[in-house]
Amino acid sequence: MEPTNQTPPQEKENPFPTPPSEPQLPPSIASLSLSLSSILPLFQPKIPSLLSPPQPNKLKIPTQASSLTHLSLSTKTQSPPSKNKSSFKSTLSANPLKSPLSLGPHRPVDPSAAAAFRRTTIVWFRNDLRVHDNECLNTANNESISVLPVYCFDPADYGKSSSGFDKTGPFRATFLIESVSDLRKNLKARGSDLVVRVGKPETVLVELAKEVGAESVFAHREVSHDEVKMEEKIESKMKEENVEVKYFWGSTLYHVDDLPFKLEDMPSxxxxxxxxxxxLEVRKSIEALDQLKGLPSRGDVQPGDIPTLMDLGLNPSATMSQDGKPGPNASMAGGETEALQKLKRFAAECEAQPHKGSKDGAQDSIYGANFSCKISPWLAMGCLSPRAMYDELKKTASRAVSASSSRNDGGSGSSKTGTNWLMFELLWRDFFRFITKKYSSTKKQLEAAPATACTGALA
Structure with missing residues (x-):
């Protein structure tokens, strides 16, 4: 109703008269803008009668609207054309999910800002064929509803090199096949499985990600030039599919993030x-989970068969001796199970090793059987982590090395006896992996200065 300047005598005087110079303003109204495709289904049972057919996207509500879980309110005061419009906007939220439910899989546009909870994560096993001290597997299990473990036999790793030799020999391939088989067994024992494929990882992983609707791929970083180039290919392919790729570090005794220098400034x-x-302090190893998340239900992915030597283009007879019996390396069974058993035997042997002092007070080093721990093949395949090896020897061989450590260096870690000798050997391994990582890119290879393993003055 348009306000008038004269009030009929029979009407009651307005207790809040409006100055005659300005027209009377109608009461402010609150409007709620809703996205009918997302928010409305959540509140439709509560407010169906409030919808206005002429304006399906606008909703007039009482002042008690703050009781709803998530509202976007705006109030506008009507004013004459000569006056500027004033508005007030407010957002009320009591819902921690921040966003309405979505039917499609969530794939973050910016992987670096991805949510901490994922529906499906692919764990790409490489040279980390174990369930213990596996940060990649544990993180995926803790942050995802379902986990898809995958291992790829890359054809590029087999066949002949430019020099005419096998890129992967039959003994190493046999050890790898046994390690993958043991990993599948250990995953099955924890309610999961291992999907095995023969093919290029950048192709296999993208296909699996599409099939199961994976939001992320987790893997441990590697250090060689070819492996780094592979990581770059996968990152590029997954970026096109809006799938996050996240890498972890788990191949050395010391973590790369704990180094007191940037990797590009590492001593050569x-x-x-x-x-x-x-x-530096060695990080604690991560315990193996007793139960893992199951495989994703979407896609009905088949685990696949583990290839044989013939499937990889290798001759099985090459692993046999001339008399047809298994070769000398046949007793070295691959896999995490064998690696942990071998580690316990080696630790017990270190503990039982007698310590004989020399005339100058020095101690004999504890090398284990035949002056070697003989665990290198399992470390190379990642069936055993260096940190787990160090933790086990610290627990079981502490009494055996206490006298040696206290007499030689006060436990400072610089001696080559006992556990300190083991630290010395693992440090060599760390050095070569870090220096390889430092110069693994093409640019670094062109700029690289020669690295040397000399412990004293440069030769």
Whole structure:
């Protein structure tokens, strides 16, 4: 109703008269803008009668609207054309999910800002064929509803090199096949499985991600040039599919993030590297989970068969001796199960090793059977982690090495006896992996200065 300047005598005087110079304003109204395709289904049972047919996207509600879980309110005061419009906007939220339910799989546009909870994550096993001390597997299990473990036999790793030799020999391939088989067994025992494929990882992983609707791919980083180039290919392919790729570090005794220098500033000789890291603390190893998340229900992915030597283009007879019996390496069974058993045997042997002092007070080093721990093949395949090896020896061989450590160096870690000898050997392994990682890119290879393992002055 248009306001008038004269009030009829029979009407009651307005207790709040409006100045005659300005027209009377109608009461402010609150409007709620809703996205009918997403928010309305959540509240439709509560407010169906409030919908206005002429304006399906606008909704007039009482002032008690703050009781709803998520509202976007705006109030506008009507004013004469000569006056500027004033508005007030407010957002009320009591819902921690922040966004309405979505029927499609959530794939973050920016992987670096992805949510901490995922529906499906692919765990790409590489040289980490274990369930213990596996940050990649544990993180995926903790942050996802379902987990798809995958291992790819890349054809590029087999066949002949440019020099005419096998890229992967029959003994190493046999050890790898046994390790993958043991990993599948350990995953099955925890309610999961291992999907095995023969093909290029950048192709296999993209196909599996599409099939199961995966939101992310987790893997441990590697260090060689070819492996780094593979990671770049996969990142590029997954970016096109809006799938997050996240890498972890788990192949060395010391974590790359704990180094007291940037990797590009790493000393190029072992002596300089050892001096910089010898006082660092070794991270605790991660316990293996007793139960893992199941495989995704979407896609009905088949685990697949583990290939044989013939499937990989290798001759099985090459692993046999001339008399047809298994070769000398046949007793080295691959896999995490064998690696942990071998580690326990080696730790017990270290504990039982007698310590004989020399005239100058020095101690004999504890090398285990035949002056070697003989665990290198399992470390190379990732069936055993260096940190787990170090933790086990610290627990079981502490009494055996206490006298040696206290007499030689006060436990500072610089001696080559007992556990300190083991640290010395694992440090060499760390040095070569870090220095390889430092120069693994094409640019770094062109700029690289020669690395040396000399512990003293440069030769």
């Amino acid at each position: 000789n072992y002596g300089g590297f050892r001096d910089r890291v010898q006082k």
